[in-house]
Amino acid sequence: MEGFAGKIAVVTGAGSGIGQALAVELARSGAKLAISDVDTDGLAATEQRIKAIGAPVKADRLDVTEREAFELYADSVVAHFGTVNQIYNNAGIAYVGDVEVTPYKDLERVMDVDFWGVVNGTKAFLPHLIASGDGHIVNVSSLFGIFSVPGQAAYNSAKFAVRGFTEALRQEMIANGHPVKVTTVHPGGIKTAIMRNSTAAEGVDKEGLTQTFDKKLTITTPEKAAREILAAVRKNKPRVLVGPDAKVLDAIVRLTGAGYQRLFNTVVTRLIPNAH
Numbered sequence: 001m002e003g004f005a006g007k008i009a010v011v012t013g014a015g016s017g018i019g020q021a022l023a024v025e026l027a028r029s030g031a032k033l034a035i036s037d038v039d040t041d042g043l044a045a046t047e048q049r050i051k052a053i054g055a056p057v058k059a060d061r062l063d064v065t066e067r068e069a070f071e072l073y074a075d076s077v078v079a080h081f082g083t084v085n086q087i088y089n090n091a092g093i094a095y096v097g098d099v100e101v102t103p104y105k106d107l108e109r110v111m112d113v114d115f116w117g118v119v120n121g122t123k124a125f126l127p128h129l130i131a132s133g134d135g136h137i138v139n140v141s142s143l144f145g146i147f148s149v150p151g152q153a154a155y156n157s158a159k160f161a162v163r164g165f166t167e168a169l170r171q172e173m174i175a176n177g178h179p180v181k182v183t184t185v186h187p188g189g190i191k192t193a194i195m196r197n198s199t200a201a202e203g204v205d206k207e208g209l210t211q212t213f214d215k216k217l218t219i220t221t222p223e224k225a226a227r228e229i230l231a232a233v234r235k236n237k238p239r240v241l242v243g244p245d246a247k248v249l250d251a252i253v254r255l256t257g258a259g260y261q262r263l264f265n266t267v268v269t270r271l272i273p274n275a276h
């Protein structure tokens with residue numbers, strides 16, 4: 001794949017899964033990479049793969065919840081490469097538990113990483129992306145930013161918020177004539193470590209849930225997901241549904257309106273009784 005030759009691309013959460021695959025695919029497409037993660041071992045593995053491709057790469061430990069660090073990081077990327085063209089706000093965490101048994105601190109932690117991390121990345125890089133004359137912000141929401149399921153209120157809240165924030169931002173960039181494109185990404189089930197890395201409310205069978213997720217709910221590889229995302233970025237799509245499950249379930253939600261809730265509740269409680 002080509003089309004990103006010479007572009008400076010920033011990827012958060014690049015030490016694993018979709019972020020790692022995005023960074024590698026961008027490097028193959030000619031981009032120069034600024035990658036970050038809190039997992040420095042995973043990040044080092046991604047850095048090695050990018051170096052093996054022969055693409056320039058700057059790798060840094062960055063926690064996306066740390067706003068000041070993110071702003072300093074944005075400055076350091078521009079100082080290093082001279083400009084910046086794209087940011088993929090990808091870092092994210094999962095949490096499983098019904099509202100009734102979810103402590104406030106867990107709701108807040110998911111919002112901090114999955115929503116505020118995206119806001120921090122967007123705002124830290126926005127002035128630089130405008131100045132580049134050719135910017136693109138790619139914010140990773142989820143299929144769970146399109147519909148809700150029981151046991152996912154924290155994650156659903158954060159991912160719906162990412163969608164609302166990003167769709168408003170895209171319209172603002174157009175209305176204000178800024179040279180920054182904006183894309184919201186809604187992956188379906190992607191074969192990554194996200195469920196293994198997740199936390200859960202007391203009483204949730206996380207091991208059983210991880211096995212169900214890995215075996216039954218994930219059908220798309222991170223590499224395929226990255227290719228679909230980058231194809232959408234090339235075409236400046238406002239929204240990308242990643243994987244066949246995402247496309248089918250989005251269609252069901254559109255056809256049934258709020259009626260999807262009764263349908264999905266029944267399916268989820270039968271398919272994954274250990275999810276809440």
Ligand SMILES: NC(=O)c1ccc[n+]([C@@H]2O[C@H](COP(=O)([O-])OP(=O)(O)OC[C@H]3O[C@@H](n4cnc5c(N)ncnc54)[C@H](O)[C@@H]3O)[C@@H](O)[C@H]2O)c1
Pocket residue numbers: 012013014015016017018019036037038039042062063064065090091092093113117140141142143144186187188189190191192193194195197218
């Ligand atoms: N895998 C799926 O099925 C799926 C579906 C929909 C959306 N997503 C979203 O895709 C994105 C990537 O997830 P993934 O599936 O590749 O998961 P993953 O767990 O494999 O990778 C996520 C990466 O984010 C990093 N990270 C976590 N908290 C961080 C923080 N505070 N600061 C910086 N980095 C942090 C982790 O260390 C990890 O390397 C997430 O936003 C996730 O919500 C995934």
